Amino acid sequence: MASTSATVDLPAPPERVWQLIGGFGSLPDWLPYIPSSTLAEGGRVRRLENPDGDVIVERLVAFDDAARSYSYAILQAPFPVTDYLSTLKVRDVPGRADASRVVWSGTFTPAGVSAGEAVDLFQSIYADGLAALRETLAA
Template identity: 65%
Template sequence: MASTIASIQLPVSAGRVWQLIGGFNALPDWLPYIPHSELSEGGRVRTLANPDGDAIVERLEAYNDKERYYSYSILKAPFPSKDYYATLRVKPDGESASVVEWSGSFTPVGVSEQEAVQLFNGIYTDGLQALKENILRTPPGATTA
């Protein structure tokens, strides 16, 4: 099983970051790659659409609002992997800063471990950069579109 992790430091509080990204259905609020998300099974499964129209179906495996993280698995996706399990976590870094970590483990299918790690690390890194850009241009207390 392969794994990777990406992180980014943000000059905003962990609470503010979690307010934006902490909902299991919140990806379209901050991740341009995912323009649509729909919940099912009582909010435990999300079906995402990427810009190419490919469906990505993910199951919420763990959620901790107090510690600001959730973990999910992929049920269906156009990725060369199986047994995918990831965690998105926000940690305080003082009172007015935070660190966001996105980590995952997976078994590559049809590609090398290095190729799979590069793919998911790229998704996490690009996603966290998009989060940073979004949160820095959104005033505190404002909602995103």
């Protein structure tokens, strides 16, 4: 099993950041790579499409509004991994009520690629996503 994570500190209170990213169907609100998200099964499954038309289906496996965190598993995706589990968290920055720290992490088993290639892929997805989040909040 391989894992990776990315972290960004943002100049916005954690509650504001969580309002933007805490909904399981909210990826299109802040992640340009995902322009479409359709919820199913009472909001526990999301069907995403990227600009190339690739479909990604994910299941919400844990949600904690008070802790500003959710975890999800990939059910279907064009990624070379299995057993994918990811968590998105919004944390306080100690001593800074006007700032937040977002951590996006995942574990997975590479399938047909090396562990390094799989880690690089998701490291890039997480880092690019958090950079897009920073830009959305700055707009």
